[in-house]
Amino acid sequence: MRFDKLNEEVFLAIDSIVKIERSEIENLKNRSKSNKRKRIRFCAHKSIENNLHEMFIVHTNDTYVRPHKHLNKDESLHIIEGLVDIIIFKDDGDIINVIQMGDYLSGKKFYLRMSDSYYHSMIIRSEFLVFHEVTTGPFRKSDTVFPAWSPDEEDYNATRKFRTKLADSAISFISKDKEGD
Numbered sequence: 001m002r003f004d005k006l007n008e009e010v011f012l013a014i015d016s017i018v019k020i021e022r023s024e025i026e027n028l029k030n031r032s033k034s035n036k037r038k039r040i041r042f043c044a045h046k047s048i049e050n051n052l053h054e055m056f057i058v059h060t061n062d063t064y065v066r067p068h069k070h071l072n073k074d075e076s077l078h079i080i081e082g083l084v085d086i087i088i089f090k091d092d093g094d095i096i097n098v099i100q101m102g103d104y105l106s107g108k109k110f111y112l113r114m115s116d117s118y119y120h121s122m123i124i125r126s127e128f129l130v131f132h133e134v135t136t137g138p139f140r141k142s143d144t145v146f147p148a149w150s151p152d153e154e155d156y157n158a159t160r161k162f163r164t165k166l167a168d169s170a171i172s173f174i175s176k177d178k179e180g181d
Helices: 023-035 156-180
Strands: 003-004 010-011 038-043 052-060 065-070 076-083 085-088 095-102 111-114 119-124 130-138
Touching: 023 038, 023 052, 023 130, 052 119, 076 095, 085 130, 085 156, 095 156, 119 130, 119 156
Parallel strands: 010 038
Antiparallel strands: 003 010, 038 052, 052 130, 065 119, 076 111, 076 130, 085 095, 085 119
């Protein structure tokens, strides 16, 4: 896998035919542990200006994924390795869905597509989460919106408390959802 380094977290493909093997995913996992935000992505597209963005993303279980939504973008996730709860919120922060996901062999949902703009976040339930994400480009920071009810990732104490509360809320939501079945 050949790439250009955009920054410590983002690598862009160089080749027009992109191939990835297990050892390269393991390399990404190792690199993710040393990043400040505990995440890394390999973009199979060559430029943030491309209309289609395909990324192989690794998060450690220490990664804080601040709730966010993408304006006017479709997004899909395919879990390659690990376990995660995807949390979907109303605009006011109330949880409307928790989707427990894992790789294909886990027996859990392994694919998710969101065609509407929902606030969403992740609680990673394994040491690593490796997933393939596809979305529409080009990438513009202004297309991602963060709600006021979630802490900025620079506030470590607030994010730690928020992640704990969110993980507990997800478990509670799942329990209530199962009681309703």
